[in-house]
Amino acid sequence: MAHATDTSTGTTRRDFLMLATGAAGAVGLGAVVIPLISQLAPDAQTIAAGAPIDVDLAPIAEGQAIKLFWRGKLIFVRHRTKKEIDEAKAVDIATLRDPQTDEQRTKPGHEPFLIIYGNCTHLGCVPLGNAPGDPKGDFDGWFCPCHGSHYDSSGRIRKGPAPLNLPVPPYAFTADTKIKIG
Amino acid sequence: MSGHSSYVPKTGIERWLDARLPIIRLAHDSAVSYPVPRNLNYLWTFGGILVFMLVAQIVTGIILAMHYTANSLMAFNAVEHIMRDVNYGWLLRYLHSNGASMFFVAVYVHIFRGLYYGSYKAPREVLWILGVVIFLLMMATAFMGYVLPWGQMSFWGATVITNLFSALPVIGETIVTFLWGGYSVDNPTLNRFFSLHYLLPFMIFGVVVLHIWALHVVGQNNPTGVEVKNVQKDTVPFTPYATVKDIFGMVVFMILFSWFVFYQPNFMGHADNYIPANPAATPAHIVPEWYFLPFYAILRAIPDKLGGVMAMGGAIVVLAFLPWIDTSKVKSMSYRPIARQLFWMFLLVCIGLGYLGAMPADEPYVTISRILTVLYFGFFVALFIVGLFERPKALPTSIADAVLASANGGSAARVATAAAAEPNVKG
Numbered sequence: 001m002a003h004a005t006d007t008s009t010g011t012t013r014r015d016f017l018m019l020a021t022g023a024a025g026a027v028g029l030g031a032v033v034i035p036l037i038s039q040l041a042p043d044a045q046t047i048a049a050g051a052p053i054d055v056d057l058a059p060i061a062e063g064q065a066i067k068l069f070w071r072g073k074l075i076f077v078r079h080r081t082k083k084e085i086d087e088a089k090a091v092d093i094a095t096l097r098d099p100q101t102d103e104q105r106t107k108p109g110h111e112p113f114l115i116i117y118g119n120c121t122h123l124g125c126v127p128l129g130n131a132p133g134d135p136k137g138d139f140d141g142w143f144c145p146c147h148g149s150h151y152d153s154s155g156r157i158r159k160g161p162a163p164l165n166l167p168v169p170p171y172a173f174t175a176d177t178k179i180k181i182g
Numbered sequence: 183m184s185g186h187s188s189y190v191p192k193t194g195i196e197r198w199l200d201a202r203l204p205i206i207r208l209a210h211d212s213a214v215s216y217p218v219p220r221n222l223n224y225l226w227t228f229g230g231i232l233v234f235m236l237v238a239q240i241v242t243g244i245i246l247a248m249h250y251t252a253n254s255l256m257a258f259n260a261v262e263h264i265m266r267d268v269n270y271g272w273l274l275r276y277l278h279s280n281g282a283s284m285f286f287v288a289v290y291v292h293i294f295r296g297l298y299y300g301s302y303k304a305p306r307e308v309l310w311i312l313g314v315v316i317f318l319l320m321m322a323t324a325f326m327g328y329v330l331p332w333g334q335m336s337f338w339g340a341t342v343i344t345n346l347f348s349a350l351p352v353i354g355e356t357i358v359t360f361l362w363g364g365y366s367v368d369n370p371t372l373n374r375f376f377s378l379h380y381l382l383p384f385m386i387f388g389v390v391v392l393h394i395w396a397l398h399v400v401g402q403n404n405p406t407g408v409e410v411k412n413v414q415k416d417t418v419p420f421t422p423y424a425t426v427k428d429i430f431g432m433v434v435f436m437i438l439f440s441w442f443v444f445y446q447p448n449f450m451g452h453a454d455n456y457i458p459a460n461p462a463a464t465p466a467h468i469v470p471e472w473y474f475l476p477f478y479a480i481l482r483a484i485p486d487k488l489g490g491v492m493a494m495g496g497a498i499v500v501l502a503f504l505p506w507i508d509t510s511k512v513k514s515m516s517y518r519p520i521a522r523q524l525f526w527m528f529l530l531v532c533i534g535l536g537y538l539g540a541m542p543a544d545e546p547y548v549t550i551s552r553i554l555t556v557l558y559f560g561f562f563v564a565l566f567i568v569g570l571f572e573r574p575k576a577l578p579t580s581i582a583d584a585v586l587a588s589a590n591g592g593s594a595a596r597v598a599t600a601a602a603a604e605p606n607v608k609g
């Protein structure tokens with residue numbers, strides 16, 4: 001078989017064509033895979049639904065809690081009692097699985113209001129503890145019925161399989177009893 | 183293991199086709215003249231039963247898809263529409279939902295049969311691994327199918343199972359967002375699950391073809407675990423012997439299936455799934471479908487999120503490595519006095535885990551789940567160790583001898599040294 005051989009280097013034009021074709025094929029394949037994977041991500045409509053929302057906290061009486069949705073995710077807003085705040089502050093954070101002080105989880109001057117995501121950080125169930133009569137767990141906060149995680153009155157994980165505290169969503173007080181989430 | 187094809191085209195048309203596409207020859211060789219060990223018991227009919235269940239699920243599923251709407255606002259009502267308005271819709275849906283459960287009943291019998299008779303050992307390792315792949319695909323399909331009615335259990339089952347991936351370090355959260363197509367389980371999730379629920383059964387079908395192909399290359403195992411040595415003496419043709427036995431097994435299985443469909447159609451479901459999905463409240467007692475319960479119990483037994491997910495995944499993946507974990511050369515546990523007891527203990531552990539998976543995450547259930555989880559994995563360790571020193575009982579010299587010996591009620595044809603690995607004869 002006669003090859004068009006460049007004998008001085010030992011490589012042939014056929015080798016070069018093989019590599020170049022392979023490289024072009026790999027790039028092409030990669031380019032095709034991008035849209036196939038990217039379409040799985042949240043679409044424009046879903047992202048647009050994540051615009052900030054305003055919440056009036058005034059109707060929430062002390063000891064009450066409400067649920068609301070932002071970006072399709074559940075959020076708890078709890079108006080804590082003095083006892084609950086004191087309990088949350090009394091904890092030695094060195095003993096916590098996910099160490100955070102109560103101050104880091106609330107806004108200064110607005111300690112009674114705890115605003116946190118309402119899905120357990122274990123596998124996403126909604127912990128009980130908002131409605132009167134709900135079990136609140138061993139730490140006066142929330143109890144997740146699915147796999148038994150206990151959260152304290154600051155929404156911090158204290159017992160059970162969940163690895164993290166209930167996260168605090170981005171929000172700011174726009175007035176004394178008004179917040180903007182997002 | 184079969185020899186030359188015994189197919190003889192009888193008509194001119196058959197000869198014409200045989201020279202161009204020998205499809206009748208293929209069917210004849212694999213389902214008529216194919217030699218099967220003459221000592222197969224009824225546990226071997228579950229392969230055929232599983233093929234029947236797969237076809238039944240695909241047929242009822244395709245019909246249900248004609249009446250279903252994969253939209254989070256309409257899905258729940260679409261299922262009620264099927265139940266109330268569509269002609270025989272109630273029957274088709276109950277066949278499909280109970281069919282999923284019966285599919286798992288059959289596959290668990292099939293897996294434990296393979297476990298007891300050592301069907302995973304050489305030369306059937308690839309056959310066994312393909313089976314584990316089918317099992318995984320079945321679990322994915324069943325899980326996504328359960329999400330489609332968009333009831334409370336659908337929604338929260340989907341939330342919990344997709345959140346399993348969030349346990350993975352670094353990339354976990356991104357994977358979950360890509361699974362959801364949003365920031366929580368919602369309409370995009372339902373849509374893609376419907377698409378995949380429709381696709382996966384056909385992937386199962388493809389792997390089943392490979393599974394059967396691998397089976398027909400190495401031949402069937404049998405209750406003695408002794409390979410076929412003489413096709414004339416040790417085997418009978420698939421048709422009529424295996425065909426008729428398989429059909430009889432299927433009919434008996436269909437009686438059980440029908441009893442559930444017509445008398446207890448919701449026995450294996452959850453009442454909570456007749457409540458429309460509510461993202462603001464989790465049902466007080468959330469459990470997966472019964473066929474996932476042992477794995478769910480293992481997940482909950484580990485007090486660490488990543489650890490629990492890995493233990494649950496490991497409980498399934500470990501099965502794929504069984505051909506190399508089991509160190510004994512004797513296949514059938516009938517001839518393994520110690521391993522046989524381990525097998526029955528393992529079966530009890532699995533049933534126990536299934537029970538615990540349905541219980542609340544409280545004491546004493548959590549502690550018992552931990553003990554049984556250790557025992558579950560301990561079975562595989564024990565299987566490795568026991569094979570090194572266990573002294574098996576005498577194996578029959580051949581399948582024919584085993585059949586004749588039990589027919590004569592004597593032990594006429596037994597050899598003393600059974601531990602010696604019999605050569606893997608392929609007739």
